[in-house]
Amino acid sequence: MSNTQGKPKLAVWKFASCDGCQLSLLDCEDELLQLADSIDIAYFMEASSRQVEGPYDLSLVEGSITTADDERRIRAVRDQSRALVTIGACATAGGIQALRNFADVEEFTAVVYAHPEYIATLKTSTAISAHVPVDFELQGCPVNKRQLLEVISAFLHRRPPQVPPHSVCIECKLRGNVCVWVAHGTPCLGPVTHAGCGAICPSYNRGCYGCYGPKENPNTASLCHWWREELGADQATLIENLRNFNAAAPPFERESRRQEQRDGEE
């Protein structure tokens, strides 16, 4: 065990999630050793059974709030954390499980479980920021490990993290990718999606699926209009793309509801 004297204390918390973002931290491999040198990993159940009591200097929170117990627990986490950073689509936007927000969760539990009466769950899946103040939100499904290390480094050295909130298009252009939308007619969410993945899908000639959630100042209405009128996307395609891992991110949620509404008007 490395010397923990004087090092900032890190805690990693899990709520409703798939653990993929915590795995991004474990995936750091080489940098993980350097991380353990710089910070005391005081609470990280996915990695170690060692549990050091709070307060913590930095808490990384994965997952969304889906139960009454979660609601209580996140407040306890906030109380013992100097800085709280949410990691991933679940913690920042409710995750794929926020699809329940658009339907009746009791109907789901009745269909899925033999004894739905055992299930105690909320009607919605919500972001951490809907419950407690959050110091920084790192978007992505899962988060990019380089960006995660950047956020931790920035926190340790008291500087702003370099996590630009611009479009995936900028990442495509920096890589010299040919635009799949313009040159191939492929619908792509890149123009409304937050950068961070390095434009993985367009680099392999696929459209962006919006894993990193909305960018700063997204114009989803204009994007949907072009998908529909010029790229031949139908209503189901539009709604399915907006209702993915970031279905409850406000700009995507508003737009998918508007697209549903349009059906009634037509």
Next chain:
Amino acid sequence: MQYSVLLATDLDRLIQALRAEGYQVMGPTLRDQAIIYDEIHSVAELPKGWGDEQEKAHYRLKQREDGAYFGYAAGPHSWKKFLQRPRRPVWRAQKSEDSLQIVAAVETVPAMAFLGVRSCELHAIATQDRVFTGDQYRNDSYSERRAKLFIVAVNCTTAAATCFCTSMHTGPQVTLPCDLEMTEVIDDAEHFFLLRSGSAGGERILQQLPLHAAAQRHHVLAQSAVSNAVRQMEQGPRNFDSSDLQALLYRNYDSVSWDQVADRCLSCANCTMACPTCFCSTVEDTTDLSGDHAERWERWDSCFTGDFSYISGGAVRADTRSRYRQWMTHKLATWYDQFGSSGCVGCGRCIAWCPVGIDITEEVQSIREAEKR
């Protein structure tokens, strides 16, 4: 001026002569269903027989019947990426117990030869030269790359529907200095390049090529080929009078057109990334976990991002309306005050590569009409 004829079958000799002189030859090649710019090693990598069809938010390759090497219009890439690198390290810093050492990042700058630079692109390079090689804010990385550059310019003989260089007075005939200037001619059984040198370096390359004397016939055919591109643009949808743009935009900061375009604009920054003159960059400062190493990187930025105008308290241009207005007004008006020329060369890239088909020439027209109402 001394013109000569190079047969198309000897085009590879030109590429090999440049390579033998130590140049890394950058030129057009096919990738991912587009004609992009990358390093080329032989004539086999050129997009022989390929052209393109372009419109608002639309680009498709189109097979030509004539086997032309340069029968395409401006594509997704511009030469900017080789001169103003999308990302580059500026400096690295190392902290020791009692000092902090900052070391400038030194790059090995290659001598590059650009093969197939169009007239509008020569103007774009000249525009960036005024930004980066001036005394006040000189960019050493750009200046070094530029100083070693060899330019083979090619006159346009075909224009895309998105082209409007004739309206911006930047083409299609090459008028700015270059090392070699060529016109590709395909006529019945003939396929040749009419070429001349524009520098001592160009002359040295010419001497290594199997040239033929240029006859009157060659000149007439070449001139008629370039006239074809002029005619296409003058009869095309984007032919307009650009002489009053500066005054027009200065009169119309509050035009209703800005609100209308903001409804459509995605503020995704594709136009600025594709533009061959847009030169804005930002710097990203990072440390590693230990805090003993720090780096500063420069990367392309865009006036369409919130971070671009972020100062204490928030972004100065928080909404899309103000971002689009800033971009277009700079490009077509304030650029004159700043650099003594237009920032737009009429290549049409911003029109083709805007995902929602916003057309700068249409926006000019829209502002003009809104003013009359």
